[in-house]
Amino acid sequence: MSVNRVLELMKEKAIEFVDFRFVDLSGRAHHISLPATEVEAETFVNGVAFDGSSIPGFRGIEESDMVMMPDTNSCYVDPFTSHATLIIMCNIHTPDGERYDRDPRSIAEKAEQFLQTAGVGTAAYFAPESEFFIFDDVRYETSMNSSSFFVDSEEAAWNTNRKEEGGNLGFKIPTKGGYVPVAPVDTQQDLRSEICRLLQDAGLRVERHHHEVATAGQGEINFRFDTLRKTADNLLTYKYIVHNTARQFGKVATFMPKPLFGDNGSGMHVHQSIFDGDTPLFYEKGGYANLSEMALHYIGGILHHAPALLAITNPSTNSFKRLVPGYEAPVNLVFSKGNRSAAIRIPVAAVTPKGCRIEFRTPDSTANPYLAFAAMLMAGLDGIKRKLDPRALGYGPFDKNIYELSDAEKHEIRSVPGTMEEALAALEADHEFLLDGGVFSKDFINNYINFKRGEAKSVAIRIHPQEYSLYFDC
Structure with missing residues (x-):
């Protein structure tokens, strides 16, 4: 979309404010709003200034001036503001006009460029399945003398005996019993449908929505695949609309991987493929699951680098509460067709040549x-470059229910790291593949590791209520 078209759109929609947004290291969006009367063609040339030192993991106070440069292809009208507001995603530049190498959006674009300069294909496509919970109440505290959390949901299994005004109407969802029931068990049909409507208004192509496996309001909405950077933009839009629609319904949404003990967590299964123009490069009729050798090498790269990748694809201490056996968690570093117990699943139902893809099931939101997405692409491209064959490396194919194997059989299967610190150590030892083509920089990797180690330490040094259960009477 041209700058002139954006200015025309502002007039057509009677826009009062323009919301310029960027994303930080953790993937959270930040914004500055300008009155529409202050937004001119020059705004898109000069950008919008902001203080980079106030964003964790960005700049020191002595070099804090930074600039948001608007991307005119990322516009949509905010459905939640009282005053008509146009949202525009931005890239981050330094005051001298250089792209900031810690800007996540810049890294995504460099990964797309590297794919082309490497001569592998013209575009990589991504489609995340980002699961979430919608609760009716959330409370948490961590202080010197207290640590607790509490969530509640009208659907929750623990509320079958709750006394409610007007009576308890039953139809609660059992633990691990929430996969696609109809109403009145599924109480959130209208809420998810409203999310879908707003996503479509924002330009996303919604494919379907449904209740997910866990009790207490777990849901999933799938939107259409797109190129790497565009899909990342779409995912930020998706999370923004999910969070705010839930709030309009008097509820609260979370993409936290494991908000509940004893039930399934929320993942972000990422479907991915590479095309050369209109030609799908992951398809080869007659191969295993109709995969090409390129696709197998791509799989080899992801599984080979998976311990390091998890520091970026599962970058929270809570991520590793989800990645434990027994909760449909993809902890096994193998690939398989149609097998949800493997870290990489090859979808085989109703798949066309252009729909041939791999699904990395380990990441979360x-x-x-x-x-x-950039890190996964770089790992896959490294596998293609080095012709890493996952079959020769012992990563499968593994067409069995891995959860039901004997301990001796499981011992032969490589697993994901068990903690965030283990994943960060793996990234520290294995990150050269990310540096190819200058996509990630050494400075970015070091800064990212230190930033995430700070998060891990903040959790590790705090006292957990379970420690009182185990040790208070010692």
Whole structure:
């Protein structure tokens, strides 16, 4: 979309404010709003200034001036503001006009450029399945003398005996019993449908929505695949609309991977493929699951680098509460067709040549999508470059229910790191593949590791209520 077209759109929609947004290391959006009367063609040339030192993991106070440069292809009208507001995503530049190398959006674009300069294909396509919970109440506290959290949902299994005004109407969802029931068990049909309507208004192509496996309001909405950076933009739009629609309904949404103990967590399964123009490069009729050798090498790259990748695709301490056996969590570093117990699943139902793809099931939505998609692409491209054959490396194919294997059989299967610190150590030891083509920089990797280690330490040094259960009477 040209600058002139954006200015015309502002007039057509009677826009009162323009909301300029950028994304930080953790994947959270930040914004500055300008009155529409202050937005001119020059705004898109000069950008919008902001203080980079106030964003964790960005700049020191002595070099804080930074500039948001609007991307005119990322516009949509905010459905939640009382005053008509146009949202525009931005790239981050330094005052001298250089792209900021810690800007996640910049890294995503460099990964797309590297794919082309490497001569592998013209575009990589991504489609995340970002699961979430919608609760009716959330409370939490961590202080010197207290640590607790509490969530509640009208659907929750623990509320079958709750006394409610007007009576308890039953139809609660059992633990692990929430996969696609109809109403009145599924109480959130209208809420998810409203989310879908708003996503479509914002330009996303919604494919379907449904209740997910866990009790207490777990849901999933799938939107159409797109190129790497565009899909990352779409995921930020998706999370913004999910969060704010839930709030309009008097509820609260979270993409936290494991908000409940004893039930399934929320993942972000990422479907991905590479095309050369209109030609799908992951398809080869007659191959395993109709995969090409390129696709297998791509899989080899992701599984080989998976311990390091998880520091970016599962970048929270809570991520590793989800990645435990027994909760449909993809902890096993193998690939398989149609097998949800493998880290990489090859979809085989109703798949066309252009729909031939791989699905990396381990990531979750605490990931910054620009960084996560870029890192996965770089790992896959490294596998293609080095011709890493996952079959020769012992990664499958593994067409069994891995959860039901004996301990001896499981011992032969490589697993994901068990903690965030283990994943960060793996990234520290294995990140050269991310540096190819200058996509990620050494400075970015070091800064990112230190930033995330700070988060891990803040959790590790705090006292957990379970420690009182175990040790108070010692």
